[in-house]
Amino acid sequence: MKFGVIVFPGSNCDHDAYHVVSKHVGQPVDFIWHKQTDLSDYDAVIVPGGFSYGDYLRAGALAKFSPVMNAVKDFAARGNYVFGVCNGFQILCEAGLLPGALMRNSNLHFICQHVNIRVENGAMPYTSELEAGEVLSIPIAHAEGNYFCDDQTLAELENNNQIIFRYCDENGEIVDRANPNGSRSNIAGISNKEGNVLGMMPHPERACEELLGSNDGRDIFRSLTKAIAEK
């Protein structure tokens, strides 16, 4: 089993993701420079957070033209796991691997804080070690995390159980005041229809050690590792 962490110019959570995979998941992992076009060595690819291309034009808009992204699309189309966090989620939406778009936070602020998210679907490759309804404390750090999609897309996401995480309060209630950024339907993370591509704004790789305030992120990586092992 081998993980890859893509590095764009401006990625800054690549080392965190690498650290979690090597230390907490205990699996081999490589950095993949964005000019690489061969992903055949890997079982899962992480598109990390950061500010690829300085967020020029729109967050994630320029990264989708990096050479590695065609390889990522093929990799995903073959059913392999692609996991986008924060800027990685933005990139996957811009590249059309996930529906919708991430817009400026409704309060216009860059928000950096721990939030509660509820596991909406506990039976997919990234959540098998979690229970539906479980509340995780995971930090967010973004200015463009306001998930938007049209009504039809939202209905499809709901019908196909593609909404994986929603912002919630400490009791797991999905309420407006627990929505940090104005996301439609409190959406914090979604998958594609097949479930092999996941994008989320909160940073599970920053929540894998008690010392950092929470280790709730570990089970997401553990689930993914289990899914790869069982494939």
Next chain:
Amino acid sequence: MKAKVYVTLKPSVLDPQGKAIQHSVELLGFEKIEDVRQGKFFEIALDANLSETDARDAAENIAKNVLANPVIEDYKVEIVS
């Protein structure tokens, strides 16, 4: 030859930046402002030998695939010779 491309949020999409700008403008004392929407403007210099149709096709393509995100934005292209 130049292409001017205007990218604006779709009318159905909320624009919190526009709202903040509107608020600031109102603080300046301007009244009767009903709405402010923020957008982006691009000026693309194109080969002078292109026909207007080809220039428009090129600019439309650039706008659709790069400058605008069709999920949230509309665009308008003008060709200026």
